[in-house]
Amino acid sequence: MADEQNPPAAPPPSGPARTWPPVADRALLGKPIRRIDGPDKSQGKAKYTYDIVRPGMLYGRLLSSPHPYAVVKSIDVTPALKVPGVKAAIALKDPAGPTAKIWYQGEEVAAVAATTEEAAEDAVRAIKVEYEILPALATVEQSMSANAPVNFPKGNVSAERLTLRPDKADVEAALKASAHIVEGTYSTQVQTHTSLETHGGICEWNGEKLTAWVSTQAVHATRDGLSRALQMQQSDVHVITDYMGGGFGSKLGPDVQVVIAAKLAKEAGAPVKLMLTRKEEHLITGNRPSAYAKVKAGVDAQGKLTAFDAETWGTGGAGQGAGFNIPYPVYAFGVLRQRHKDVFINAGPQRAMRAPGHPQACFITEVVVDELADRLRMDPLELRMRNLPPAGPDGQDLPTQQWRKYFPMAADKIGWSRRHATADTGSGPIKRGMGCAANRWAGGGSNRTRAACEILPDGGVVMRIGTQDIGTGTRTLVAMITAETMGLPLTAVKAAIGDSEYPWAPGSGGSTTVGSISPTVRIAAENARDALFAKVAPSLRVEPAALVAKDGRVQVKDNPAKGMTWKEACRLLGVQPISADGAWQQGLSSSGTSGVQFADVEVDIETGITRVKRVVCVQDCGMIVDRITAESQVYGGIIMGIGFALFEHRILDRNTAKMVNPNMEFYLLPGMSDIPEIDITLIDQPERGPVGLGEPPTISTAAAIANAIANATGARVRSLPLTPAAVLAALHEERSGGTR
Amino acid sequence: MAPRKKDQPGFSRRTFLKTVGAGGVAAGVLGPKAAEGQAVKAVGPGAVPIQLNINGKVHRLEVEPRVTLLDAVRNRLNITGVKRVCDRGACGACTMIVDGETVYACSTLAIEMQGKMIRTVEGLAEGTVLHPVQQAFCEHDGLMCGFCTPGFVTATVALLEKNSKPTKEQARRALDGNICRCGTYARVLEAALDPKASGVRRG
Amino acid sequence: MKAFAYVNAANEKEAIAALGPERGRMLPLAGGMDLLALMKDYVAQPERLVNVKNLDRTVAKTPDGGLRIGAAVTLAALAQHADVRRLYPALAEAAAEVGTPQIRNVGTLGGNLNQRPRCWYFRNEEFPCLKKGGARCFAVDGENQFHAIFGDGPCHIVHPSSLAVPAIALGARFRIVGPAGEREVTAADYYVMPDRNLYGETVLAPNELLTHVILPAPGTAKSATYEVRFKQSHDWPLAMASVALVMNGQTITSARVVMGAVAPVPWRAEGAEAALAGKRISEATATAAADAAVKGAKPMTQNGYKVQIAHTAVKRAILKAGGIAVV
Amino acid sequence: MTHPTLASRHVTPMHCSHLRHKGMYVTGDVTSEPNGFADDIDATSFWCVCTQKAFGPDGLPVTLEDCATGRSCCNHDAAEAT
Structure with missing residues (x-):
C-alpha cells in the first residue's frame, strides 16, 4: 500500500501476511449493512452520557462569565450553599492569583452541584462575583487596528508566517507575466460545532478511583486528561462513552467541565453530572476559525495557472491555530506565496472542526479559480482539468488524486453541458446555476491501535477495542469485520467499544478511526479464529491452515462438507475461552482520498435567497467497509457544508464581543426543507484498504455552491455565509459596475 | 381538540390549594368589577404533586411548576429517550406526541400536561418489535x-x-x-x- | 428559569383575577413557546403564570358574515380551518408559515399576536437594552441585520408576529378583557411604537387579556400573505407582507398593505394602498405599490438589504392575491 | 494535511510535557505525514492537559512557542518527553 502519503516507513511486524478476504468471498464487507445500534437508538434505549443517572447523583452547573474580557475581583459562593438542595459550590477563578483573568465570554468562574437542576440553576445565580470589565476585542478589524488595546500577552496579532513555493520564487514577476489577474478579498465566517449532545460528563468517585461517563470522541485522551488535571494515576481513571451525540472535532478530552464535575463530586461526596447548556456549548467548546485572504492570482492565455499570492489572516478567538493553506493543494499554480497571521479576539478558542482549515482554503481557492476562468472566458471545469497535478511516471494519477476521473463523472451526472456559460439570462427572478469544487484529505491511522478478541465456549465472540462511535458507525464496523473474519452473522458478535479499559485506540479525529481500527480488529479476529482452528484441526485430522470459517461453520477449505458448526467448534474449547490480541499492521488500510462536488442552485435575485437544488458528489475512501454508513458520512458532510455555505455564523456583538446568537434559533442550521437532492457516487478502491471519510465530503460544498451562485447571477460573492444580504450586495455591485 | 377538564387529576387540593383574596368562585358574566374578590387558585412555586400519563402508564411525581415536561420525564422519571438539545423549542430533539399532536417537551410545563395522553419514543415499539x-x-x-x-x-x-x-x-x-x-x-x-x-x- | 406560582384559569374571569397591574409580575401563559424561552433566559421573571389555554378556542361565524376567533385557537387549527382559509387566505397562509409543526400545534393565535420581540439584544439577559429598562439600544451601532428599517427607534426591534400583519390588513378588531370589563380595539391600534410603550409592544395592560380576534366579512376583498424567509425549514421572516384588495370586478377599489418584520409594529404602507386604488392587479401595479411601500425606509448599518426584500414581499403578496403566479 | 501538520505542531522535549493537541491522540508513529505544501498549515488547537483549556495554570495562553522551557508552569518530565 505504498503511496505517496503512506510510504512503507517501517518493516511490517513479523507474523502472517495480513489481507482482506477476496472481494468475491466477502459476506459483509463492502455491502450495505445496517447500523447495529439502530434499534437501540431509534427506540430511545441507547443511553448517552446526558441520559445516565447514578444513584444519589447531583446536577452540576457552571457559572460562566458574561463578560468576554475582565478580571475577577471577588467570588462569594456562600449564597449558593444556602439554596436548598445544594451540596457543593466551588470558585474556579482565583481573584488573587494568575487565573483571575477572563479571556472570553463563557469562561468558567464557579460551579455548584445540587439535588435538582432547578436548584443548581438557582444556586449559580446566587453566587456573587465582582468583575472589572475590560474593553474586549470583538473583530479581527478591531484587533488589527493600530489604536486597539493590546489584550493578548504577545500582541493581538501573531508573527507572520511565510510560505513560498518554490523557494525564492519571484511571485511578482510571475503575476506580471500572467495574461489575466484576479484580485480580491475573500473571507469565511466562524462556525461552531453545535454537537447536539452538549459537552459534559458524570463523575463518580469510589475512594481514590474515578469513573467518568463522558461525551467524548476520545476515551483514552479523556483518561489522560482527567488523570493529569486531577493528579491521579491513569489506572485509577475509568472513562466510559457508550453512545455520544456528536463531536466534529470538539470533544477530544474531558474538557474543563468534566474536571469540574470530578471536583464537585469529591466535594459533595456524590456523583455529579455536569452537561453544558446550549449557550455555553456555543461559547466555550470550540469553533472553526474565520479566514480572510487578500489574493492576487494569475493565469496565462492558455489556461495555465501561473501564480497565487495571498496575504491571509483569521481568528480562532483567544487561541492560536487560525491557519489555512491557500491555494488549496488541488490545482498546480506555478508559484505561490502566502503570508499568514493569526489574529486574537476575546472569544472562545478554536478547536479542530471537521477538516480544519480545509473548507476555508477550498472556498477561497475554488472561487479564485472560477474567477480566473471567467477572465479567460473558459469553462471553469476545463480550467480545472488543465491544472490538475501531473500524472505519475506510469501515466496514471495517484490513487489519492483521482480528480481527472471524477470531474467528468460528476459533470455528466449534474448535466454540466446544460450550464449557462455566463449568468442565467432567462426571464423571471429565479436564476439557476452550477458550480464545482474538489477536495482531498489524508486520513490514515495510528499504528499503536490494539484490540482484544475473545471466542467463548458457547460460540459467542467479543471484540474489545477502546475506540468510540461518534455517529460514524464505528460499532457496526467493528462487528462487521469481526463477523466477516469468523464467518458469522453480524448478530453473533459483540462489539465492545467506548471504554478506556479496552485496548488503546486513537481518538476519533482526522478521519483516522477506520484506518486505525479496521486492520487491528481484523488481525485480532484472525488471531482468535486461528487459535480456534488450532483447537479444531486435530479433530478433523487436518492442518489448521486448511480450515476456513464460513457461513457459521468451521470447515475444510477444499472440502466444505468436512467440518462442524461454529458452535460445535467452540464447544471443543471446554470452559476456557480463546483470547487473542491484535496489533495494527500496515497494508490493511491506507490514507489519502479525493473527491469532487457539483452544486445546482436557484437564486432569487429579488430576495437574494439561494436554494440548493442538487448536489452531486463523487468521492473515494479506499475500500468501503459498510456502504450505508459510508454514504451517510458523505450526506452528512455535504449537509454540514450547506450550513457553512449559507447559514451558520457565530455573530459577536462588535461593541462587547458577546455572542448574540448562542442558541439554535439564530445560529441557523439546515433543516429538512433546506436539503437538496444529493447524489453520491462512492468509488470503491478495495485494493487500498479503508481510508477515513468523515471529513473530506464537507470541504468542497460551500465552494461549489458559491460558484453556482455566481454562475446563476453573474455576481460574485467572495464571503461566507452566502446570505441574502451578501447576494443582494453582490448583485447591486454587479449592476453598478461589476463584482469582478 | 377537546376542552380540558377544569379540575385536573393530581392537584392535591388539600395540601396545595392556596386561596388568595376573599369570596368563592363567582359565576356569571364578567362585569366591570367582577374580577375583584375573585378566588385565585395558585400552586407552587414549591413542588406540586402531579400525575402524568406517559405511554399509557400513570406516573405520580412532585415537581415545581417551572419544571418542563422534558425535565420531568428525563430527570424525575428516568425516561431518557427524548433529548434536551436546544432547550428553546428550536431543534425537536424533545418531541413528544400529546393527544395526537407533536409538541416540544422542553417548552411545555409538566404541570399542564396532566390528563393528557403523552407518548414518547419509548412507547412506540411493542415489546421487542420495532414500530x-x-x-x-x-x-x-x-x-x-x-x-x-x-x-x-x-x-x-x-x-x-x-x-x-x-x-x-x-x-x-x-x-x-x-x-x-x-x-x-x-x-x-x-x-x-x-x-x-x-x-x-x-x- | 426562576420559580413561579401557577394558576390554571378556567375562564376569563379567573384569568383576569389572577393577573395583576404590575408589568411582568404575573403573566398569561398560552402555548408557552415564546414565554418559556424568555423565562429560561431570565428576560421574563414572573412570580406567577396564569394558564389561559382554557379560554375560548372556537372559530365562530359572526352575524355580518365574518369570524370571531378565540385567542386560544392554535396556529395549526387556524391554518387548517376551512372558513379561515376560504375567507381570509392572508391569515391562513401566515399561520401555516409560523415556526414549525410542533410550534403551530401548541402556539396560539393570542400568543402569536402578543409575543415579545426576537431581537437578540432584548432576548439576551446580558444586554441591558432600552426595552428592558436600560440606557440604549445595542442594535444602533451593533448587529442590526435583522432589525427595523422603519420607525426611527429609539428601540429598533421588528414586531415578531406574523399574524398581526394579516390581522391589520384584514381590518381585524381585538376583543380585550380586563378588570374594568371588555373593550375592542382595531388590530392597527393595538400595536404601538416604542415611543408610546417601550416596555411592551401593544396597548394591552398587564392585567388585560386579548381574548378574541374579530374579522369583518371579507366582501369582495382578495387577500394574501407573502413571507420571505432565508432558511426554508424554520426561520423568522426577513420581511413579509399581507394585502387585502377590495375588488370591483377587475379593479382594486381600495387596498390595505401591511409589512411585517420591518418595524417595531406591523407597518402599514399607505403609499402602496394609494398606488393600488383604481388599478388592476398586474406586475406593473404591484411593483409601483412596492416602490411606494418602501419609500421612506431608513435602514440601519447592516440591514439595507431588507428594503429590497420588503419590496419583493409587497409585490408578490399583491400578485398572489390577484391569483398571478409568483415564484 | 490530515490533522493539520507535522511541521506546525511538532512537540519536542523542549516543550512542556503537558502540552496537547489532537494529533497526539490520533496519529501513530509509523504512518507518515502527507504531502508538500499543506504541511505548513497552522490550524492546530493546543491545550494544557492540566487545565484542559487553551490557557495554562499561569493564566496565559497555551501555544507551541510559549509552552517550552522558560515558562513558569512548564514541566519537563523526562519519561514523558518524546
Missing part, C-alpha cells in the same frame, strides 16, 4: 450519532398517523421542526416516505 417507523429509520440509516433520532422518529410517527401517504413535500414540512447535526436528513426522508413506515400501527 414500523423505527424499522424504517434503521433500514434507511436515518440515524447517525442518534441524538436527534428519538425526536425525528416521534415526529415521523405523528405525521404518518395523520397522513399515511405523505408527498415528499408534506413529509419535509412535517419534519421541519427537527434538527440533525450529523446530516441524516436525506435518509430520514427516505424512511418517512417508505410505504412500510406508515404500516398499520396506531397509538
Whole structure:
C-alpha cells in the first residue's frame, strides 16, 4: 500500500501476511449493512452520557462569565450553599492569583452541584462575583487596528508566517507575466460545532478511583486528561462513552467541565453530572476559525495557472491555530506565496472542526479559480482539468488524486453541458446555476491501535477495542469485520467499544478511526479464529491452515462438507475461552482520498435567497467497509457544508464581543426543507484498504455552491455565509459596475 | 381538540390549594368589577404533586411548576429517550406526541400536561418489535450519532398517523421542526416516505 | 428559569383575577413557546403564570358574515380551518408559515399576536437594552441585520408576529378583557411604537387579556400573505407582507398593505394602498405599490438589504392575491 | 494535511510535557505525514492537559512557542518527553 502519503516507513511486524478476504468471498464487507445500534437508538434505549443517572447523583452547573474580557475581583459562593438542595459550590477563578483573568465570554468562574437542576440553576445565580470589565476585542478589524488595546500577552496579532513555493520564487514577476489577474478579498465566517449532545460528563468517585461517563470522541485522551488535571494515576481513571451525540472535532478530552464535575463530586461526596447548556456549548467548546485572504492570482492565455499570492489572516478567538493553506493543494499554480497571521479576539478558542482549515482554503481557492476562468472566458471545469497535478511516471494519477476521473463523472451526472456559460439570462427572478469544487484529505491511522478478541465456549465472540462511535458507525464496523473474519452473522458478535479499559485506540479525529481500527480488529479476529482452528484441526485430522470459517461453520477449505458448526467448534474449547490480541499492521488500510462536488442552485435575485437544488458528489475512501454508513458520512458532510455555505455564523456583538446568537434559533442550521437532492457516487478502491471519510465530503460544498451562485447571477460573492444580504450586495455591485 | 377538564387529576387540593383574596368562585358574566374578590387558585412555586400519563402508564411525581415536561420525564422519571438539545423549542430533539399532536417537551410545563395522553419514543415499539417507523429509520440509516433520532422518529410517527401517504413535500414540512447535526436528513426522508413506515400501527 | 406560582384559569374571569397591574409580575401563559424561552433566559421573571389555554378556542361565524376567533385557537387549527382559509387566505397562509409543526400545534393565535420581540439584544439577559429598562439600544451601532428599517427607534426591534400583519390588513378588531370589563380595539391600534410603550409592544395592560380576534366579512376583498424567509425549514421572516384588495370586478377599489418584520409594529404602507386604488392587479401595479411601500425606509448599518426584500414581499403578496403566479 | 501538520505542531522535549493537541491522540508513529505544501498549515488547537483549556495554570495562553522551557508552569518530565 505504498503511496505517496503512506510510504512503507517501517518493516511490517513479523507474523502472517495480513489481507482482506477476496472481494468475491466477502459476506459483509463492502455491502450495505445496517447500523447495529439502530434499534437501540431509534427506540430511545441507547443511553448517552446526558441520559445516565447514578444513584444519589447531583446536577452540576457552571457559572460562566458574561463578560468576554475582565478580571475577577471577588467570588462569594456562600449564597449558593444556602439554596436548598445544594451540596457543593466551588470558585474556579482565583481573584488573587494568575487565573483571575477572563479571556472570553463563557469562561468558567464557579460551579455548584445540587439535588435538582432547578436548584443548581438557582444556586449559580446566587453566587456573587465582582468583575472589572475590560474593553474586549470583538473583530479581527478591531484587533488589527493600530489604536486597539493590546489584550493578548504577545500582541493581538501573531508573527507572520511565510510560505513560498518554490523557494525564492519571484511571485511578482510571475503575476506580471500572467495574461489575466484576479484580485480580491475573500473571507469565511466562524462556525461552531453545535454537537447536539452538549459537552459534559458524570463523575463518580469510589475512594481514590474515578469513573467518568463522558461525551467524548476520545476515551483514552479523556483518561489522560482527567488523570493529569486531577493528579491521579491513569489506572485509577475509568472513562466510559457508550453512545455520544456528536463531536466534529470538539470533544477530544474531558474538557474543563468534566474536571469540574470530578471536583464537585469529591466535594459533595456524590456523583455529579455536569452537561453544558446550549449557550455555553456555543461559547466555550470550540469553533472553526474565520479566514480572510487578500489574493492576487494569475493565469496565462492558455489556461495555465501561473501564480497565487495571498496575504491571509483569521481568528480562532483567544487561541492560536487560525491557519489555512491557500491555494488549496488541488490545482498546480506555478508559484505561490502566502503570508499568514493569526489574529486574537476575546472569544472562545478554536478547536479542530471537521477538516480544519480545509473548507476555508477550498472556498477561497475554488472561487479564485472560477474567477480566473471567467477572465479567460473558459469553462471553469476545463480550467480545472488543465491544472490538475501531473500524472505519475506510469501515466496514471495517484490513487489519492483521482480528480481527472471524477470531474467528468460528476459533470455528466449534474448535466454540466446544460450550464449557462455566463449568468442565467432567462426571464423571471429565479436564476439557476452550477458550480464545482474538489477536495482531498489524508486520513490514515495510528499504528499503536490494539484490540482484544475473545471466542467463548458457547460460540459467542467479543471484540474489545477502546475506540468510540461518534455517529460514524464505528460499532457496526467493528462487528462487521469481526463477523466477516469468523464467518458469522453480524448478530453473533459483540462489539465492545467506548471504554478506556479496552485496548488503546486513537481518538476519533482526522478521519483516522477506520484506518486505525479496521486492520487491528481484523488481525485480532484472525488471531482468535486461528487459535480456534488450532483447537479444531486435530479433530478433523487436518492442518489448521486448511480450515476456513464460513457461513457459521468451521470447515475444510477444499472440502466444505468436512467440518462442524461454529458452535460445535467452540464447544471443543471446554470452559476456557480463546483470547487473542491484535496489533495494527500496515497494508490493511491506507490514507489519502479525493473527491469532487457539483452544486445546482436557484437564486432569487429579488430576495437574494439561494436554494440548493442538487448536489452531486463523487468521492473515494479506499475500500468501503459498510456502504450505508459510508454514504451517510458523505450526506452528512455535504449537509454540514450547506450550513457553512449559507447559514451558520457565530455573530459577536462588535461593541462587547458577546455572542448574540448562542442558541439554535439564530445560529441557523439546515433543516429538512433546506436539503437538496444529493447524489453520491462512492468509488470503491478495495485494493487500498479503508481510508477515513468523515471529513473530506464537507470541504468542497460551500465552494461549489458559491460558484453556482455566481454562475446563476453573474455576481460574485467572495464571503461566507452566502446570505441574502451578501447576494443582494453582490448583485447591486454587479449592476453598478461589476463584482469582478 | 377537546376542552380540558377544569379540575385536573393530581392537584392535591388539600395540601396545595392556596386561596388568595376573599369570596368563592363567582359565576356569571364578567362585569366591570367582577374580577375583584375573585378566588385565585395558585400552586407552587414549591413542588406540586402531579400525575402524568406517559405511554399509557400513570406516573405520580412532585415537581415545581417551572419544571418542563422534558425535565420531568428525563430527570424525575428516568425516561431518557427524548433529548434536551436546544432547550428553546428550536431543534425537536424533545418531541413528544400529546393527544395526537407533536409538541416540544422542553417548552411545555409538566404541570399542564396532566390528563393528557403523552407518548414518547419509548412507547412506540411493542415489546421487542420495532414500530414500523423505527424499522424504517434503521433500514434507511436515518440515524447517525442518534441524538436527534428519538425526536425525528416521534415526529415521523405523528405525521404518518395523520397522513399515511405523505408527498415528499408534506413529509419535509412535517419534519421541519427537527434538527440533525450529523446530516441524516436525506435518509430520514427516505424512511418517512417508505410505504412500510406508515404500516398499520396506531397509538 | 426562576420559580413561579401557577394558576390554571378556567375562564376569563379567573384569568383576569389572577393577573395583576404590575408589568411582568404575573403573566398569561398560552402555548408557552415564546414565554418559556424568555423565562429560561431570565428576560421574563414572573412570580406567577396564569394558564389561559382554557379560554375560548372556537372559530365562530359572526352575524355580518365574518369570524370571531378565540385567542386560544392554535396556529395549526387556524391554518387548517376551512372558513379561515376560504375567507381570509392572508391569515391562513401566515399561520401555516409560523415556526414549525410542533410550534403551530401548541402556539396560539393570542400568543402569536402578543409575543415579545426576537431581537437578540432584548432576548439576551446580558444586554441591558432600552426595552428592558436600560440606557440604549445595542442594535444602533451593533448587529442590526435583522432589525427595523422603519420607525426611527429609539428601540429598533421588528414586531415578531406574523399574524398581526394579516390581522391589520384584514381590518381585524381585538376583543380585550380586563378588570374594568371588555373593550375592542382595531388590530392597527393595538400595536404601538416604542415611543408610546417601550416596555411592551401593544396597548394591552398587564392585567388585560386579548381574548378574541374579530374579522369583518371579507366582501369582495382578495387577500394574501407573502413571507420571505432565508432558511426554508424554520426561520423568522426577513420581511413579509399581507394585502387585502377590495375588488370591483377587475379593479382594486381600495387596498390595505401591511409589512411585517420591518418595524417595531406591523407597518402599514399607505403609499402602496394609494398606488393600488383604481388599478388592476398586474406586475406593473404591484411593483409601483412596492416602490411606494418602501419609500421612506431608513435602514440601519447592516440591514439595507431588507428594503429590497420588503419590496419583493409587497409585490408578490399583491400578485398572489390577484391569483398571478409568483415564484 | 490530515490533522493539520507535522511541521506546525511538532512537540519536542523542549516543550512542556503537558502540552496537547489532537494529533497526539490520533496519529501513530509509523504512518507518515502527507504531502508538500499543506504541511505548513497552522490550524492546530493546543491545550494544557492540566487545565484542559487553551490557557495554562499561569493564566496565559497555551501555544507551541510559549509552552517550552522558560515558562513558569512548564514541566519537563523526562519519561514523558518524546
